[in-house]
Amino acid sequence: MSQHGTAMDSPTATLADPRTADNVVYDPTLSELREFAREKETTTEYGSPSYVSEHQSRNADLTENALDAEFGAADYAHVRSALDAAADREMVCLDRKLGRHPENSYVCRYYVPKEFSRIALSWAKLLEPAPEDAEPDFTTVQVPDADEVAIRVLPDEGFTAVLGTDYSGEAKKSFLRLFMLDAKRQGGLGLHAGTKRVRLESDDGELETVGQVFLGLSGTGKSTLTAHGLGLEPPEDATMLQDDVCALRPDGTVAGSEGEGLYIKTIGLGPDEQPAMYEAATHESAVLENVDVAADGTVDFDSDAHTSNARGIVQREHLPSADEDIDLGSIDQVFFITRNPAMPSIAKLSPEEAAVAFMLGESVQTSAGDPDKAGEAIRVVGTNPFIIGSEGEEGNRFRDLISDLDVEAYLLNTGTVGGRDIGVDDTVTLLREVSRGCIEWADDATTGLTVPDSVPELDVSRFDVADALDDADEQLSDLREEREEYLDEFDDLDESIRSAVY
Numbered sequence: 001m002s003q004h005g006t007a008m009d010s011p012t013a014t015l016a017d018p019r020t021a022d023n024v025v026y027d028p029t030l031s032e033l034r035e036f037a038r039e040k041e042t043t044t045e046y047g048s049p050s051y052v053s054e055h056q057s058r059n060a061d062l063t064e065n066a067l068d069a070e071f072g073a074a075d076y077a078h079v080r081s082a083l084d085a086a087a088d089r090e091m092v093c094l095d096r097k098l099g100r101h102p103e104n105s106y107v108c109r110y111y112v113p114k115e116f117s118r119i120a121l122s123w124a125k126l127l128e129p130a131p132e133d134a135e136p137d138f139t140t141v142q143v144p145d146a147d148e149v150a151i152r153v154l155p156d157e158g159f160t161a162v163l164g165t166d167y168s169g170e171a172k173k174s175f176l177r178l179f180m181l182d183a184k185r186q187g188g189l190g191l192h193a194g195t196k197r198v199r200l201e202s203d204d205g206e207l208e209t210v211g212q213v214f215l216g217l218s219g220t221g222k223s224t225l226t227a228h229g230l231g232l233e234p235p236e237d238a239t240m241l242q243d244d245v246c247a248l249r250p251d252g253t254v255a256g257s258e259g260e261g262l263y264i265k266t267i268g269l270g271p272d273e274q275p276a277m278y279e280a281a282t283h284e285s286a287v288l289e290n291v292d293v294a295a296d297g298t299v300d301f302d303s304d305a306h307t308s309n310a311r312g313i314v315q316r317e318h319l320p321s322a323d324e325d326i327d328l329g330s331i332d333q334v335f336f337i338t339r340n341p342a343m344p345s346i347a348k349l350s351p352e353e354a355a356v357a358f359m360l361g362e363s364v365q366t367s368a369g370d371p372d373k374a375g376e377a378i379r380v381v382g383t384n385p386f387i388i389g390s391e392g393e394e395g396n397r398f399r400d401l402i403s404d405l406d407v408e409a410y411l412l413n414t415g416t417v418g419g420r421d422i423g424v425d426d427t428v429t430l431l432r433e434v435s436r437g438c439i440e441w442a443d444d445a446t447t448g449l450t451v452p453d454s455v456p457e458l459d460v461s462r463f464d465v466a467d468a469l470d471d472a473d474e475q476l477s478d479l480r481e482e483r484e485e486y487l488d489e490f491d492d493l494d495e496s497i498r499s500a501v502y
């Protein structure tokens with residue numbers, strides 16, 4: 001710490017080389033990590049390890065970064081205590097590679113006390129091996145048994161201290177947060193979004209690619225829709241490239257982040273609704289966290305005995321819907337998933353309206369988020385709780401990018417219109433026909449949005465907002481007012497976006 005007690009030398013420079021440090025087991029194998037964590041494992045009926053953690057979700061409210069908050073002595077003391085642990089305690093340290101695109105690829109170094117090797121195991125299974133002898137771009141030190149919960153991010157140093165929590169999502173997101181910031185610094189934008197590549201046969205028999213990006217809050221259908229094959233028959237297909245975080249580049253490429261695994265929610269996972277995900281989660285290569293697993297290894301994905309935020313790390317190679325690629329060559333369409341019952345099943349958005357959708361990041365809380373708040377309206381800019389820097393500027397950047405790149409933008413309601421349920425099959429039909437460009441659009445006087453007039457193989461009139469809601473005009477006018485007030489919070493947001501509120 002400096003003499004003023006408010007700054008510090010580059011934290012990573014103070015860390016010893018983990019390859020030679022006496023207190024560090026450097027780059028252990030996955031089986032060694034599992035062995036180190038043996039005592040905490042319940043082996044499932046599939047042969048995979050399962051663990052229960054003390055903290056079972058992220059501590060967003062105890063997370064601060066040094067660009068958006070002015071760090072004081074207490075913040076630097078947290079950083080220092082993480083560094084001290086890395087220097088003194090018996091640690092494991094691993095390097096992994098985040099992202100494959102040459103401009104969006106980072107060596108990530110993770111330290112955790114050896115007794116918490118299970119967290120390192122989960123994290124390591126998400127990412128690809130790092131090139132040998134590479135120096136880290138980002139470093140995280142996690143000390144789960146620290147007295148106080150605190151996550152402190154030094155973005156310019158690429159350093160994160162995770163204290164007092166043993167949730168492995170904190171390790172994962174510590175690196176993704178910095179991945180997204182760097183995408184923004186390169187003139188693009190980091191997105192909390194899934195990507196999908198759809199290949200369709202054109203009239204002349206050529207295969208044409210449609211690149212899709214899905215943004216949506218937890219539990220609204222991002223994974224379901226990103227991974228769905230859309231009922232296409234070969235040579236046509238639809239595959240998932242990335243399910244959580246990606247980098248939209250100014251040239252329209254969407255760079256993926258996690259090359260090896262997915263951190264999925266497992267509550268209610270079953271072979272009928274999500275066969276591909278179920279197959280991957282019941283493979284011996286998966287790691288289960290906070291899933292109800294009996295002493296004899298019997299797994300109950302329906303039980304929320306530990307938490308409804310039960311998780312699994314599943315391997316892409318065992319997930320039939322996952323493509324080998326994680327980078328999408330070009331973004332053609334972006335979808336904002338919502339569950340607002342006053343919104344149509346799908347609407348086509350102008351770039352300004354798309355930026356409004358981005359800023360609203362609007363949905364209804366599902367039980368996969370905070371079970372106590374299920375049903376309440378929630379708004380998170382970009383559906384991304386990991387933004388560093390001005391949120392309004394992200395909205396402006398988003399509008400500029402999709403306008404420059406000529407991206408089609410859509411709002412997708414995966415809940416109900418009024419009380420009328422929009423099923424997975426309905427949404428999949430809409431997605432398939434949007435990909436093919438086979439939907440006829442018309443202006444809707446009630447919502448002011450551009451909605452389908454006709455969709456092949458779907459009676460879309462069922463989702464007419466005016467028809468489905470008793471008091472559509474009143475509800476929409478209240479909603480608009482509420483949204484306007486919310487957008488007023490963002491000083492940096494362009495007026496043209498503010499006035500495109502729907």
Ligand SMILES: Nc1ncnc2c1ncn2[C@@H]1O[C@H](COP(=O)(O)OP(=O)(O)O)[C@@H](O)[C@H]1O
Binds near residue numbers: 217219368425
């Ligand atoms: N129209 C719909 N589109 C997508 N998912 C839907 C729809 N209707 C119901 N669902 C259900 O909602 C849940 C969405 O979960 P998931 O895809 O894991 O969400 P996320 O990835 O956004 O956290 C799934 O159980 C899915 O079956």
Ligand SMILES: C=C(OP(=O)(O)O)C(=O)O
Binds near residue numbers: 058169173
């Ligand atoms: C790891 C997390 O992110 P996500 O829900 O996007 O998987 C989390 O928020 O706990």
